[in-house]
Every structure is written in C-alpha cells, then in structure tokens.
Amino acid sequence: DIQMTQSPSSLSASVGDRVTITCRASQSISSYLNWYQQEPGKAPKLLIYAASTLQSGVPSRFSGSGSGTDFTLTIISLQPEDFATYYCQQSYSPLNTFGQGTKLAIK
Amino acid sequence: QVQLQESGPGLVKPSETLSLACTVSGASISSYYWSWIRQPPGKGLEWIGYGHYNGGTNYNPSLKSRVAISVDTSKNQLSLRLNSVTAADTAVYYCARDLRSYYGSGSYYNWFDLWGQGALVTVSS
Numbered sequence: 001d002i003q004m005t006q007s008p009s010s011l012s013a014s015v016g017d018r019v020t021i022t023c024r025a026s027q028s029i030s031s032y033l034n035w036y037q038q039e040p041g042k043a044p045k046l047l048i049y050a051a052s053t054l055q056s057g058v059p060s061r062f063s064g065s066g067s068g069t070d071f072t073l074t075i076i077s078l079q080p081e082d083f084a085t086y087y088c089q090q091s092y093s094p095l096n097t098f099g100q101g102t103k104l105a106i107k
Numbered sequence: 108q109v110q111l112q113e114s115g116p117g118l119v120k121p122s123e124t125l126s127l128a129c130t131v132s133g134a135s136i137s138s139y140y141w142s143w144i145r146q147p148p149g150k151g152l153e154w155i156g157y158g159h160y161n162g163g164t165n166y167n168p169s170l171k172s173r174v175a176i177s178v179d180t181s182k183n184q185l186s187l188r189l190n191s192v193t194a195a196d197t198a199v200y201y202c203a204r205d206l207r208s209y210y211g212s213g214s215y216y217n218w219f220d221l222w223g224q225g226a227l228v229t230v231s232s
Contacts, residue, residue, distance in 0.1 A: 043223065050218070089219075
C-alpha cells in the first residue's frame with residue numbers, strides 16, 4: 001500500500017491568514033493526488049484533483065501543487081467556512097489511500 | 108443535479124452482514140464508476156472498493172474476503188455487502204462517484220467528485 005502522511009495533523013489560524021498543508025507519499029505517485037475538505041458531520045468535498053486542478057465551484061483561494069512524493073494545499077485569505085478537516089488521497093495505485101487528515105481550527 | 112443517497116440498517120449484529128444501497132439520481136449509473144468509502148467515528152477515510160455496471164469491481168485487499176459491490180441499472184443503484192462484521196466495521200459509509208482519466212495502456216488515475224451524505228452503521232449486539 002502507498003502510505004500518505006499529512007502534516008501538521010492540526011493547526012490553528014485566523015481569518016485572513018494563509019495556510020499550507022503538506023502531504024507526503026511513501027513512493028512516487030506522479031501528480032495523482034487529490035484534496036478534500038470535510039466539515040463536521042458532513043461528507044468530504046472535492047477541492048483539487050491531479051495535484052493542482054481546481055474542482056469546479058471551488059474558490060480560487062485554494063490551490064495545490066507538487067509531484068512525485070511531496071504535495072501542498074495552500075489556502076490564502078482564510079474564510080470562516082474554511083475551518084474544517086482536510087484530507088489528501090492518492091490515486092496512482094488502484095488501491096486508493098488517504099492521509100490521516102489535518103484539522104484546521106480557528107485561533 | 109446529480110445526487111447520491113445511502114440507505115440501509117443503522118444497526119447490525121456482530122458476525123452478520125452489513126448491506127447498504129446508494130441510489131443515484133440525476134445521472135445514469137451506467138455512465139460512471141462508483142466507490143464505497145468508510146470513516147470510523149473520529150477517524151480517517153478508508154476506500155472499500157468500486158463497482159461498474161459492466162460487472163467490474165476492485166476491492167481493498169484488507170476487506171476483499173468479506174466485501175461485495177454490485178450495480179443495479181434497473182434501480183440506478185449501487186450496493187455494498189460486508190459479511191462477518193465486527194465492531195471495527197462501525198463507521199459512516201459513503202458512496203461516491205469515481206471519475207477517471209486514462210493514460211498509457213489502460214492505466215488511470217481517479218478522484219471522487221460527488222459523495223452521498225453518508226450512512227452510520229453500528230455493529231453491536
């Protein structure tokens with residue numbers, strides 16, 4: 001299995017801040033990396049696929065980058081609705097695996 | 108507007124079979140691949156497997172001996188069966204549309220662009 005490790009596991013920030021979440025794969029996954037946002041009690045929502053392609057309807061303050069084993073999700077100018085848990089997911093292997101999640105809390 | 112809705116018993120006894128359905132509206136189930144993903148309370152996401160109307164399936168090896176996914180085109184429905192359940196199978200179960208992009212000779216990468224609201228299944232006697 002390809003292991004996905006996110007860092008940090010949690011972070012706190014303020015409205016208007018810029019934050020970066022990192023996802024590292026246990027082997028190269030090319031650019032086959034997706035990001036999801038999950039609010040408490042809700043289903044995950046796709047933000048970015050193929051490392052950097054913004055899903056339709058997702059605000060442009062979200063961006064993704066990376067290839068190989070190291071990837072980042074950046075959110076500029078945090079909004080109140082952005083405080084949630086974020087997951088990365090690799091699809092290089094047909095056995096899709098997720099990171100453990102990063103909880104973004106209000107400072 | 109495409110919507111997915113999971114349904115099924117919320118409580119299953121240990122050693123019995125968990126059965127869930129995912130009804131798709133607004134799209135033909137034959138047009139896409141569909142996956143089941145689960146999330147134990149307070150924990151992360153685990154991909155269970157996918158199904159396709161042509162009978163194609165693939166499962167997480169950790170569950171492969173216990174799981175079956177099928178597609179019923181007449182009902183526009185995806186189904187999940189997980190047998191011999193234990194407390195470790197307690198989770199919210201999601202169905203999701205599994206979009207793919209192909210490259211090379213049959214390889215693909217995929218992403219889950221639409222999700223159901225999830226169904227909590229508790230395994231307890």
